[in-house]
Amino acid sequence: MKITKYSFSAMFFLAIVSCSSTGVLPKGDGLYTISASNPLTGSSGAKETVFKQADGYCKSINKNIKVISSQEGYEQWNLDFICK
Numbered sequence: 670m671k672i673t674k675y676s677f678s679a680m681f682f683l684a685i686v687s688c689s690s691t692g693v694l695p696k697g698d699g700l701y702t703i704s705a706s707n708p709l710t711g712s713s714g715a716k717e718t719v720f721k722q723a724d725g726y727c728k729s730i731n732k733n734i735k736v737i738s739s740q741e742g743y744e745q746w747n748l749d750f751i752c753k
Contacts, residue, residue, distance in 0.1 A: 696749065701723070703723055707745075715744065719747070736750050
């Protein structure tokens, strides 16, 4: 049982660590972009990362996220958004 518990913890840690993100980058005129890739969980893990980071950024300035465009790629996700 302990082996399974530790194996799950290790897999969860690797899934988080393996995801790389550009972080929120300004594009101008209040438009922001963020991209992430995750070779372990694919585009679904990358999508979760970009939406959490974009939403967190907007909330940090007391605003809400509004998605302008998003694009799914192989093991990655790109998101353009504004904070309203």
